[in-house]
Amino acid sequence: xxxxxxxxxxxxxxxxxxxxxxxxxxxxxxxxxxxxxxxxxxxxxxxxxxxxxxxxxxxxxxxxxxxxxxxxxxxxxxxxxxxxxxxxxxxxxxxxxxxxxxxxxxxxxxxxxxxxxxxxxxxxxxxxxxxxxxxxxxxxxxxxxxxxxxxxxxxxxxxxxxxxxxxxxxxxxxxxxxxxxxxxxxxxxxxxxxxxxxxxxxxxxxxxxxxxxxxxxxxxxxxxxxxxxxxxxxxxxxxxxxxxxxxxxxxxxxxxxxxxxxxxxxxxxxxxxxxxxxxxxxxxxxxxxxxxxxxxxxxxxxxxxxxxxxxxxxxxxxxxxxxxxxxxxxxxxxxxxxxxxxxxxxxxxxxxxxxxxxxxxxxxxxxxxxxxxxxxxxxxxxxxxxxxxxxxxxxxxxxxxxxxxxxxxxxxxxxxxxxxxxxxxxxxxxxxxxxxxxxxxxxxxxxxxxxxxxxxxxxxxxxxxxxxxxxxxxxxxxxxxxxxxxxxxxxxxxxxxxxxxxxxxxxxxxxxxxxxxxxxxxxxxxxxxxxxxxxxxxxxxxxxxxxxxxxxxxxxxxxxxxxxxxxxxxxxxx
Numbered sequence: 193x194x195x196x197x198x199x200x201x202x203x204x205x206x207x208x209x210x211x212x213x214x215x216x217x218x219x220x221x222x223x224x225x226x227x228x229x230x231x232x233x234x235x236x237x238x239x240x241x242x243x244x245x246x247x248x249x250x251x252x253x254x255x256x257x258x259x260x261x262x263x264x265x266x267x268x269x270x271x272x273x274x275x276x277x278x279x280x281x282x283x284x285x286x287x288x289x290x291x292x293x294x295x296x297x298x299x300x301x302x303x304x305x306x307x308x309x310x311x312x313x314x315x316x317x318x319x320x321x322x323x324x325x326x327x328x329x330x331x332x333x334x335x336x337x338x339x340x341x342x343x344x345x346x347x348x349x350x351x352x353x354x355x356x357x358x359x360x361x362x363x364x365x366x367x368x369x370x371x372x373x374x375x376x377x378x379x380x381x382x383x384x385x386x387x388x389x390x391x392x393x394x395x396x397x398x399x400x401x402x403x404x405x406x407x408x409x410x411x412x413x414x415x416x417x418x419x420x421x422x423x424x425x426x427x428x429x430x431x432x433x434x435x436x437x438x439x440x441x442x443x444x445x446x447x448x449x450x451x452x453x454x455x456x457x458x459x460x461x462x463x464x465x466x467x468x469x470x471x472x473x474x475x476x477x478x479x480x481x482x483x484x485x486x487x488x489x490x491x492x493x494x495x496x497x498x499x500x501x502x503x504x505x506x507x508x509x510x511x512x513x514x515x516x517x518x519x520x521x522x523x524x525x526x527x528x529x530x531x532x533x534x535x536x537x538x539x540x541x542x543x544x545x546x547x548x549x550x551x552x553x554x555x556x557x558x559x560x561x562x563x564x565x566x567x568x569x570x571x572x573x574x575x576x577x578x579x580x581x582x583x584x585x586x587x588x589x590x591x592x593x594x595x596x597x598x599x600x601x602x603x604x605x606x607x608x609x610x611x612x613x614x615x616x617x618x619x620x621x622x623x624x625x626x627x628x629x630x631x632x633x634x635x636x637x638x639x640x641x642x643x644x645x646x647x648x649x650x651x652x653x654x655x656x657x658x659x660x661x662x663x664x665x666x667x668x669x670x671x672x673x674x675x676x677x678x679x680x681x682x683x684x685x686x687x688x689x690x691x692x693x694x695x696x697x698x699x700x701x702x703x704x705x706x707x708x709x710x711x712x713x714x715x716x717x718x719x720x721x722x723x724x725x726x727x728x729x730x731x732x733x734x735x736x737x738x739x740x741x742x743x744x745x746x747x748x749x750x751x752x753x754x755x756x757x758x759x760x761x762x763x764x765x766x
Contacts (some may be wrong), residue, residue: 198440201332201759202235202269205306212764216306229269234437236263236430237310238272239298239327241319246279248316248388248395249339251417255426259311259337262430268309268437270430275301275326278318280394285728288665289637291318291325291474292741292750293733298326303759307332309437311429315339315388315417317668320398321471324407325749328443328478329756333436335536336408337429338399340417341509342387347378353391353502354382355669359643366613367651387417390509391502393668397464401472403518404458406446406535410544414513432537439538447479450530454541456488457528460495460568461521463504463586465668466676469569470638473747477754485571485580485745489704492568497586498524498557503671504586505563507555515555519548524559572675572706575715576661576687576697579679579745581706587671589657593701595673597624597659601693604629604725605641613648621655624697628688629725630664631681632741632748636727636734638663643670659699661706663688663744675699675706677744683725684743690718 200207205216217230238259242252256272263270276294278287302310312327314320314336327334345352361378364370388395399413409429415422452472459468469488476483498521500506512518522529523545531542550556557563567586573579585593600619602608608627611617619625625644632638643666646658660674663681680686687708691697696709708715727738740750 200232200234200308202306202308206230212766215766233267233269234308234434235306236268236270236433236437237302237305237307238270238313239301239310239323240272240274240313241277241315241323242274242313243277243279245282246277246316246319247281247383248279249277249313249319251386252313252315252339255313255337255339255423258423258426259430262427263434266431266434268434271307273301273305275323278316278322280317285635286637286639287318288639288748289734289737291322292737292753294318294322295325295753298323299329302327302330302332303757303761309333309433311433312336313339314398314402315395317394317398317467320395320402321474324402324475325478328447328475329753330759331442331444331756332759333433333441334407334443335429335433335436336402337426338402338408338412340387340415340419340422341390341396342383343385343416343418344390344508344510345382345384347381351508352378352382353508353669354389355393355667356391356502356671357382359670362645363651363656366645366648385416385418389669391669392463392465392499392504392509394465394467396509397459397462397468397668398471400458400462400464400518401455401468404455404522405451406533406541407443409537410519410535411517414509414517416510416513436536441536441538444479446534446536447475447481448533449481450533452476452481452483453491454529454533456492457495457525458518458521460492461497461525462499463497463501463567466569466582466584467665467668469582470665470677470744470748474749477747477749478756480755488569488582489571493570494566495525495528495568496559496562497564497567498559498562500555500557500563503669504567511552511555515552516548516550519545520550520556523548570701570704572699572701572704574705574707576691576706576708577678578687579743581675581678583673583675583701585701588673592657592659592673594699595624595659596696596698597622599624599626599691599693599695599697601626601691602628608644612645615649617647619647619650621650621653621658623658625658625660626688626691626697627660627662627664628682628691630662631678631683632744633738634663634681634683634725636729636738638665638744638748640665640667642666642676643672643674661697679743679745681743685719685722685724687715689722690715
């Protein structure tokens with residue numbers, strides 16, 4: 193059966209026989225590439241976010257070599273290139289500020305170069321959405337290689353989880369229940385191998401997101417970073433991207449409305465991070481799929497929790513992999529999912545998961561007997577969040593899901609740090625902590641500070657949770673009855689800006705309500721006396737970001753990046 197051979201995009205560079213072709217090939221040959229590499233072989237970019245400043249991705253040089261082997265085997269021409277790497281643990285003021293910048297780096301790097309397909313090496317939280325956003329905007333064949341989680345943390349005979357135990361141990365240290373010496377020792381015990389957070393934090397959530405979207409090979413989300421099978425996965429990804437180029441399978445063929453619905457439901461079943469919402473919305477915006485905040489509640493809030501992983505459960509990603517990984521979850525949810533959705537291996541979810549088997553029912557629960565009946569993201573609205581705010585019920589305290597309390601207000605993060613442990617702070621466990629000016633524009637960048645540490649004097653009383661509200665985010669490794677992503681944010685005059693100490697706030701998650709018990713007339717009076725906060729930074733990229741970033745309920749992408757531009761480059765370079 194004959195097949196019409198599609199012209200490769202790279203031929204617009206390497207297939208030329210004039211001066212431009214001479215330039216393109218000649219300078220590449222200084223790296224020792226033989227002549228036949230430039231003729232008829234798909235050129236595959238290895239988009240690498242390796243950086244020693246991004247600890248989660250520090251092993252990517254090794255994985256890139258495995259990808260390279262696979263590309264060569266399949267008859268491709270691998271070319272590795274770096275893009276901006278976003279390290280969640282080190283970057284100030286927050287890695288989220290730079291997600292959109294990294295996506296621009298990826299998009300323009302792919303479009304400007306002679307690439308027929310690309311492997312996206314993702315790991316730490318923001319590297320996954322930024323790379324997928326950029327690649328989707330160009331829409332050439334693309335496949336994701338997640339970097340994998342760390343091995344389980346081990347501390348004095350117990351498993352400890354990255355992030356989740358940071359919050360726990362910090363509270364215990366403040367309450368005098370843990371010594372500074374033990375606290376220091378736990379640092380080394382928690383992060384003991386290459387890889388990203390091994391809890392169901394944002395990094396693990398993002399890895400599961402790309403697998404549920406169909407953008408990586410089946411089972412790729414949970415393999416530990418240092419397991420040899422991660423290298424095998426990288427090798428197979430290298431082979432597969434060459435086949436995808438030949439078959440012309442692009443992100444637009446995979447990232448359909450059905451794929452996004454699948455991802456929302458899978459995220460609910462695994463107890464995924466609330467950050468999933470803001471990143472999935474941004475990716476949908478790049479491919480033109482209609483998706484809104486209410487979809488996350490409508491599609492996911494009644495999905496049962498099947499995965500017993502921190503912070504919503506007991507176990508960690510290493511255990512998840514040994515128990516069968518995400519294919520088991522997808523198979524368990526088959527009555528709820530679009531199982532005919534296409535994935536990067538050219539097969540459907542139904543085909544990829546038909547033989548999935550659970551090896552530990554304490555880690556992965558059966559859908560007929562779930563860990564929790566309904567545990568997806570809940571979206572609450574009211575005069576305090578007219579565009580919506582979110583809460584993760586599986587990580588919250590059930591008794592606080594309906595609550596009325598007195599507001600204790602922190603105007604910004606500096607105000608919070610200055611006063612939260614003041615013994616004179618007028619607060620008790622029935623109060624509602626409110627943090628302003630930590631949204632996309634206000635911080636800027638919407639940091640993970642929404643899970644405010646409780647005041648010292650309440651920790652000393654044994655209080656472990658309170659209702660907390662902000663326009664910021666929280667780490668996927670965190671827990672608590674925390675209302676996040678309040679939109680519109682306080683920095684642009686959302687009603688959160690006008691909350692005052694002593695105001696009564698009502699939270700009713702069951703009825704999806706978040707209400708500030710202040711009259712419209714009083715809110716209007718407060719608005720008239722309010723002024724926009726001065727920007728913290730006002731030059732360069734940050735200035736561009738503040739001017740153009742959208743609100744959280746839209747995904748916090750830049751308004752001028754919504755949609756895509758394709759892969760065409762209309763003009764030559766010389």
